[in-house]
Structure formats: C-alpha cells, structure tokens
Amino acid sequence: MGKKPKQVVVLPCSGIGKVYGAVARETAYELVEKMRPGLATLTCLPLLVINDPEAVALVTENPVITIDGCPKDCAKKSVEAVGGRVAKAYEAIRFYKQHKDLKPEGIAEVNETGRKLAQVAAAEIAQEVDKLAAGEGE
Amino acid sequence: MDIQVVKVGIVSCSGEEIPEGTLCRLACRQALDERPGETVTICLPLFIAGGEEERTFAQNYPTITVDGCDKMCAAKATEMLSGKPSKSLSIPEILKKHGLKPPTKLRHFGAEEDAAVKVVAEEIARAVDEVLEEA
Ligand code: SF4
Ligand code: SF4
Numbered sequence: 001m002g003k004k005p006k007q008v009v010v011l012p013c014s015g016i017g018k019v020y021g022a023v024a025r026e027t028a029y030e031l032v033e034k035m036r037p038g039l040a041t042l043t044c045l046p047l048l049v050i051n052d053p054e055a056v057a058l059v060t061e062n063p064v065i066t067i068d069g070c071p072k073d074c075a076k077k078s079v080e081a082v083g084g085r086v087a088k089a090y091e092a093i094r095f096y097k098q099h100k101d102l103k104p105e106g107i108a109e110v111n112e113t114g115r116k117l118a119q120v121a122a123a124e125i126a127q128e129v130d131k132l133a134a135g136e137g138e
Numbered sequence: 139m140d141i142q143v144v145k146v147g148i149v150s151c152s153g154e155e156i157p158e159g160t161l162c163r164l165a166c167r168q169a170l171d172e173r174p175g176e177t178v179t180i181c182l183p184l185f186i187a188g189g190e191e192e193r194t195f196a197q198n199y200p201t202i203t204v205d206g207c208d209k210m211c212a213a214k215a216t217e218m219l220s221g222k223p224s225k226s227l228s229i230p231e232i233l234k235k236h237g238l239k240p241p242t243k244l245r246h247f248g249a250e251e252d253a254a255v256k257v258v259a260e261e262i263a264r265a266v267d268e269v270l271e272e273a
Contacts, residue, residue, distance in 0.1 A: 014152030014182050016163060017170075021181070025154060029245050044155045046182050046211030050218065074183035081186050108167040109245070 008129045009064045010040045013075040020092040021069030022110045023118055027092065028067060030122035036129050048078045059084035063132040065125060067092055088128050095121040144273040145178045146266045147199035149216050149223070152182060153206035157241035158229045161251065162206040165229075165258035172259065173266060182212055185219035196221030200269045204262060205229065224269050232261050 012028040015021010031040040041062075047055035059079050065088045066075035076089045095117055096102065104114030150166035153159010170177050178199055184192040195201065196216050203212040203223045213226040233240055233254065241251045 012154060014154075016150055016152070016167060016179055016181055025152075026245065028154065033244065042154050044151065044153050044159060044206075044209075044211065046151050046153075046215060047209065049183055049186055049215045050209075050211050052209065052211075072181075072184065072187055074181060074187040077187035078183045108164050109247075 006133075007041045007062050008036075008039060008132045009059055009062050010042050010125065010129065011045060011059070011064060011066050011075045011079065012042070013066070013068045013070075013073075014045050015069035015074075017107055018069045019104050019107050019110065019114070020096075022107055023092040023095070023104050023114055023121070024067040024069045024075075026110050026115060026118035027095075027121040027125065030118050031125060031129065035122050035126045039133055040126075040129050045075055045078055048082050051082065056082045056084075063087040065128060065132070066090065067121075067125070087132055088125075090121075090125065092121065095124070144270060145176055145199055146224075146269045146273075147195055147201035148177050148179050148262065148266070149182055149195075149201055149203045149212045150179070151203075151205045151210075151212040153211075154244075156206055157243055157251075158233075159206035160244055160247070161241050161255060161258060162204050162229050164247065164255045165262060166204050168255060168259035169262035169266065173263060176270065177266060182215055185215055193220055196223060200224040200273055202227060202262065202265050202269060204258075224272070225265050227261065227265060229258060232258050 010028045012024035043055045067090045068075050102117040105111045180195050201223045202225045204227045205212045206229045216223050238254050
C-alpha cells in the first residue's frame with residue numbers, strides 16, 4: 001500500500017493582468033482557507049522560478065494541482081521545470097464555460113460574481129484534492 | 139527627430155503565500171492602472187514559461203521589481219532570467235518607512251489594507267518617475 005500524502009499543493013498562476021489569473025488565485029485561496037484547510041496548501045509560484053529549495057521540495061514531494069489563468073500555463077510549466085509532476089492541471093476559464101451565469105470581472109481582485117465562480121471551481125477541485133490525498137489518481 | 143517614448147517595466151512578485159504578496163500585486167496593479175502610457179508589466183513566471191520576447195523584457199524596458207518579502211523573487215528572477223532591474227523595491231521596507239502595519243489577510247482587503255496599497259502604489263509611481271528621469 002502506498003504512503004498517503006499529507007498535503008496536496010494547489011498552485012495558482014501569478015497572473016497580474018488577466019481576470020482568469022485573479023480567478024485562479026481566488027480559487028486556490030478558497031480551497032486553502034475554507035474548503036480544505038490543512039490538506040490543501042500553496043506556495044508562492046515565483047519561488048519555483050528562482051529555484052528555492054523548500055518550494056521545490058514541496059512540489060516534488062507532494063501531489064500538485066495547478067490552476068492557470070491563460071493558455072500560457074505558467075503554473076503547470078513552472079512545476080514541471082523544477083522536476084515536479086502535475087497530477088491535475090486546470091485552466092480557470094473552464095469553470096466559466098461550465099457556468100456562463102457567473103461571468104467574473106476585475107483583474108486585480110475579482111468581483112462578487114468572480115468570487116462565486118471561484119467557490120464553484122474550488123468545490124470541484126476539492127474532490128480532486130481528496131482523491132490525491134487518499135493516494136488515488138497519481 | 140524621433141521622440142522615443144520610454145516605458146518602465148514593473149515586475150511584481152505574486153506572493154500567493156503571504157499577505158504582503160497580495161499587497162505587492164495589488165499595489166503594482168494600481169500603479170500600472172494609474173500610469174498606463176508609461177508603464178508595462180509581465181506575469182513573472184513567463185521568464186520561464188514564455189518565449190524569447192518575454193525573456194528579454196528587462197532588456198527592452200528599464201524595470202522596477204517589487205517584492206513581498208526578503209526572498210526577493212521578482213528581483214532575483216528578473217536578474218537571473220531577463221536583465222538587471224533598474225530598481226528593486228521591497229514591501230516590508232516601504233511599510234516600515236511609512237510606519238504601516240503589515241497586512242494580515244491573504245485576500246478581500248478592507249479599508250486599512252487598501253490605504254497601504256495606495257501608499258505602496260505611490261512609492262512605485264515615484265520610482266517610475268526616477269527611472270524615467272534617468273532614461
Ligand atoms: S498563465 Fe497566463 S495569466 Fe497566468 S501567469 Fe502565465 S501568462 Fe499570466
Ligand atoms: S518575494 Fe516573498 S512574497 Fe514574493 S513571491 Fe517571493 S516568497 Fe512570495
């Protein structure tokens with residue numbers, strides 16, 4: 001029987017100019033602070049860019065879920081660049097495509113509708129967090 | 139005679155893990171929104187995940203980096219992967235200079251945090267002016 005991971009890393013991209021970058025960040029906070037505190041964790045993505053040993057260890061020793069704000073897929077590529085394996089990669093726009101009534105706005109922080117979309121996204125991703133924490137899907 | 143319009147690059151650390159990182163990102167965004175003709179930005183991980191054009195960002199624009207903590211990810215990543223920044227700002231230093239308390243929330247800032255965002259955005263704008271004067 002495989003050893004169960006203690007934590008699942010949920011990594012949003014660093015999007016600074018795009019609404020779905022802000023949705024990605026809000027979704028990750030929703031998971032880490034509200035839906036799966038203690039189980040879902042995150043780190044600063046730029047720490048991977050500078051090869052910080054602790055951040056690299058976190059994403060190479062635990063299952064990782066990435067949430068990207070555009071097709072450039074920075075979070076996914078940054079994890080892969082340091083030798084981590086991404087268990088599940090999301091693009092934030094996917095959640096809007098599934099919930100067209102929740103159109104997010106705002107590029108620094110999302111508006112109320114964007115927060116609702118992030119809650120919906122986090123609820124879906126939480127299922128994946130649970131599977132990965134239980135050692136499934138790796 | 140050609141008049142070259144110089145734009146200043148602002149590279150923010152995204153600092154997802156700590157409140158100062160959120161403050162950093164919001165202040166950079168505010169500074170960018172207030173100076174649209176003179177500033178330009180890039181998502182920091184594009185130095186790795188992007189193409190040639192993105193990697194040469196700091197060679198194409200005099201660049202100010204802004205970081206949320208002493209790990210100085212934006213300053214280091216810019217220097218390592220793109221080009222030496224013209225200025226490197228640090229949120230803890232700016233807060234200390236203005237006698238402001240560090241924020242305690244990761245998101246959904248209130249009036250107190252928004253006031254700190256404004257102060258930091260003004261410091262960034264001052265740095266933009268200095269870089270433009272030197273350019
Ligand atoms: S995935 Fe897109 S929005 Fe996110 S950091 Fe990269 S370029 Fe920016
Ligand atoms: S400088 Fe600090 S707050 Fe900013 S991304 Fe790096 S570790 Fe995070």
